[in-house]
Amino acid sequence: MKITVLGVALLALACNVPTYAAETREQIYRIGADVDATGRITATQLDADVPASIGSVVSAAVKQWHFVPARRDGQPVPAHTFVYTKLKAIPDTHGGYSLRISFEGNGPRMLKQNIQPHYPMDAVRRRECAFVVLDATVQPDGSLGDLSAHSRFDDWPLRSSFIGSVLAAAKQWHAIPEQVDGQPVATRMHLSASFTLNEPIFTAKQTRILNNYAREEAADNAQPGIPLPSDQTLALDSPLKPNAVATITNAP
Numbered sequence: 001m002k003i004t005v006l007g008v009a010l011l012a013l014a015c016n017v018p019t020y021a022a023e024t025r026e027q028i029y030r031i032g033a034d035v036d037a038t039g040r041i042t043a044t045q046l047d048a049d050v051p052a053s054i055g056s057v058v059s060a061a062v063k064q065w066h067f068v069p070a071r072r073d074g075q076p077v078p079a080h081t082f083v084y085t086k087l088k089a090i091p092d093t094h095g096g097y098s099l100r101i102s103f104e105g106n107g108p109r110m111l112k113q114n115i116q117p118h119y120p121m122d123a124v125r126r127r128e129c130a131f132v133v134l135d136a137t138v139q140p141d142g143s144l145g146d147l148s149a150h151s152r153f154d155d156w157p158l159r160s161s162f163i164g165s166v167l168a169a170a171k172q173w174h175a176i177p178e179q180v181d182g183q184p185v186a187t188r189m190h191l192s193a194s195f196t197l198n199e200p201i202f203t204a205k206q207t208r209i210l211n212n213y214a215r216e217e218a219a220d221n222a223q224p225g226i227p228l229p230s231d232q233t234l235a236l237d238s239p240l241k242p243n244a245v246a247t248i249t250n251a252p
Contacts, residue, residue, distance in 0.1 A: 026088040029058050030109060033083045035240055037076040039067040044083075058085055061101035061248040070180045070239040077181040081240045082109040103245035107235025108138040108187050109176040117169040119195055120161035127201035130162040134170055134191040140184040142174045152192065153209050166193045180239050188236040 032045035044059045062083055070079035084104040089097050123130065131152035136144040149166045151158045170191075177184040202210070 024088060024090050026086055028104060029054075029085050029087060031058065031062055031083045031085060032109070033062060033081055033106070035067050035070070035079045035081065037069050037078055039069040039076075039240075039243055041065060041067070041083075054087065057099060058087055058101060061085070064248060065103060065242070065246075066244040067106075068241040068243045072181045079181070079240050080179040081106045081238060082176070082178070098249055100247060100249050102247040103242060105235065106240060106242065107189060107238050108178055110191070111142075111174050111176070114173040115169055117165040117193055117195075120159060120165055122161055123159055123195065124197070127197055127199065128159070128195075129197060129200045129202070129206075130158050130195040131156070132158065132162055132166050132193040132195070134166055134189075134193060136170060136189050136191060138175045138177050138187045138189055140177055140186055142177055142184075144170050144173050144175070146188075147171065149193075153213070156206060156209055162195060178235075178239060185239055187238055190236060 029046070029050060033041050034043040036042050041063050044062055046055045046059065050058075062085060065083075067079075067081075069076035071077065083106045086100075086102045086104050088100040088102070090100060091097050132149050133152050135146070135148045135150075137146040139145050147167055147170050149163045149170075178187055179185065
């Protein structure tokens with residue numbers, strides 16, 4: 001049984017991005033970013049487990065991006081956020097690769113040690129999967145409040161046990177909030193929780209929903225079988241809005 005909760009799904013990126021990649025690989029990196037009163041990123045902070053060779057490339061790309069400055073009492077002020085970037089290694093016809101770094105969003109940082117929701121046993125017995133969206137507010141103290149949950153897809157009703165499981169877990173979750181002028185602030189969030197099994201049973205309608213989703217997203221890395229949506233973390237009212245975050249390609 002596999003439960004994927006919070007954030008976009010991490011795919012295996014070749015270790016330190018190898019000299020030759022047989023296929024396109026991608027991974028999401030979450031980077032702390034200090035943003036000054038002009039909206040320029042002045043410093044970044046990466047997790048300690050990010051390889052130095054990758055960290056330097058991602059940090060250099062992020063520092064080229066620009067935000068609409070945060071404001072306090074009508075005046076632009078420094079702020080701190082966490083930027084989500086996608087690093088994609090794309091093989092070329094010469095046996096090499098290019099790196100493409102794209103902006104995926106920004107907002108508070110959910111803590112890794114947050115517990116996962118329990119997979120409801122009634123759903124396990126029926127081999128049912130679910131894709132849940134949790135709406136929550138990351139409070140200045142890092143706790144989550146104003147919780148509500150619903151199906152990611154309008155035409156895909158959920159068992160109440162899925163909703164209850166996500167809400168029960170979220171009441172115990174914590175995050176590192178964003179800051180404005182050195183003070184933590186509340187941010188409204190969309191968080192995704194995906195419940196998937198090794199051998200799921202999808203109805204014909206659910207299969208159509210997932211295939212339609214994949215087509216709408218124009219996924220360029222389609223995998224065999226039924227395409228599952230990635231988990232997403234999305235800040236709805238971050239004090240920092242992206243202004244110039246064009247995808248950056250770093251070719252050899």
